[in-house]
Amino acid sequence: MAVQQGIYRGVSAADRVAQRRTRLLAAALTVWADPRTRTTMTAVCAEAGLSERYFYESFTGLEAVLEAVMDAIAAEIEETSRAAAEAAGEDPAVRVRASVRAFMDLLLDDPRKGRVAIVESVAIPKLRQRRTELLRHLAHESAVESRKLLGSPGRSTNEDEIGGMLFVGGMAELVTAWLDGTLEASTDEIVEAASRALLGIYR
Known part of the structure; x- marks a missing residue:
């Protein structure tokens, strides 16, 4: 049976985007609040475990x-x-x-x-x-x-x-x-x- 379009492992594309956005927000909070870490997009992506491609999916x-x-x-x-x-x-x-x-x-x-x-x-x-x-x-x-x-x-x-x-x-x-x-x-x-x-x- 064909997989429903836009669904991967039971999660829709929109839900995956929302999940990645949530991870990035949590990572940004962690990085920004840590005085030992310089707050950069690279640091936020590393903390979230996501590439910059996914960063730009949600934020400019x-x-x-x-x-x-x-x-x-x-x-x-x-x-x-x-x-x-x-x-x-x-x-x-x-x-x-x-x-x-x-x-x-x-x-x-x-x-x-x-x-x-x-x-x-x-x-x-x-x-x-x-x-x-x-x-x-x-x-x-x-x-x-x-x-x-x-x-x-x-x-x-x-x-x-x-x-x-x-x-x-x-x-x-x-x-x-x-x-x-x-x-x-x-x-x-x-x-x-x-x-x-x-x-x-x-x-």
């Missing part, structure tokens, strides 16, 4: 795969934090702490994610711009969620956006100091301080 160049890594981390932060808040019940303070805790747990589970998205991305001009865009997106989402959760007595939408930028920008600096070792603080201390800051901005 090194900056494209690194940007995709950043986008994936930002999406994971947003989804994880929101899910934790929703699971925490109705109390605003409990929801805020659950959201911040989920973010910190994500970084503890895989410190590479915070390092590349918040620290290493600053060194590359194009990715620095993308970092700014992602932080502003997260700031906007923080403003929207805070307004929904805490209400907006006497505050304008613009004031909420300013508050979101203050919170997310401050968190980025806090996490940078924590990751590079200049700030000695426990996860509990960071969660508590960040939660108080967010609640204070919007109350």
